[in-house]
Amino acid sequence: MRLSTLDQAEFRFWLTRRYVKLLWSVLMQRIDSDPQSSLPVPRDPHSRRVIMGFEQEQAVQNDSFSQDFNSHAAKLPLGESPVLLTRIALNPTADGQHIFSVHPEKGFGINITVDHHFVRKLIQLIVETVKQTDWNLALLSDTDFTPPGQSSGLLPHQLN
Numbered sequence: 001m002r003l004s005t006l007d008q009a010e011f012r013f014w015l016t017r018r019y020v021k022l023l024w025s026v027l028m029q030r031i032d033s034d035p036q037s038s039l040p041v042p043r044d045p046h047s048r049r050v051i052m053g054f055e056q057e058q059a060v061q062n063d064s065f066s067q068d069f070n071s072h073a074a075k076l077p078l079g080e081s082p083v084l085l086t087r088i089a090l091n092p093t094a095d096g097q098h099i100f101s102v103h104p105e106k107g108f109g110i111n112i113t114v115d116h117h118f119v120r121k122l123i124q125l126i127v128e129t130v131k132q133t134d135w136n137l138a139l140l141s142d143t144d145f146t147p148p149g150q151s152s153g154l155l156p157h158q159l160n
Contacts, residue, residue: 005112008074008075009075010075010076011078012076012080012081013083013084013085013102014082014084014085016084019088020130023088023126024139027119030119031119077108078108083104085102085109086103086104086105087101087102087103087104088101088102089101090119096115096116097113098113098119100112100114100118100119126139127139
C-alpha cells in the first residue's frame with residue numbers, strides 16, 4: 001500500500017493477508033458504529049449489513065478508481081523500502097473525523113486524520129485489491145444480501 005499526502009510525501013507499506021483481515025475488521029467496526037450514517041442502523045445483522053452496503057455504494061458511486069497513482073513522491077519519510085505493518089487503530093475524533101494509525105512491530109508508522117469518505121474509499125480499494133489475490137478472503141458477498149431484482153453492490157460482512 002502506498003499512501004500519498006497533499007504535500008507530496010509518500011508512505012509505503014507491506015500488507016500481509018493476516019493484516020488485511022485485521023484492517024478489514026477495524027474498518028467494519030468503525031463503519032458499523034459510524035455516527036455519520038444517514039440511516040438508522042437496525043439491530044438484526046441481516047438488515048444492518050444491507051444498510052452498510054447501501055451506504056458504501058452511496059459513498060463511492062461517484063469515485064473513479066481509474067486514475068493512476070502518482071508515483072512521483074517528493075519525500076519518503078519512512079524510507080524507500082515498504083514497512084511491514086502489524087498494528088492498526090482507527091479512532092473517532094470529536095469533530096467526526098478519524099485518526100488512522102498504522103505501525104510496524106518496531107519503528108515508525110503513521111497517524112493521520114482521515115474523514116468518513118477516506119474510510120469508505122479504503123474499503124473499496126481493499127475489496128478490489130483482494131479480488132486480484134489468491135488469499136481466499138471473503139470480504140463481501142454480492143448475493144447474500146441483495147434483494148431479488150436489484151443490482152448487487154458492495155455489501156461488507158464480517159470475515160469468517
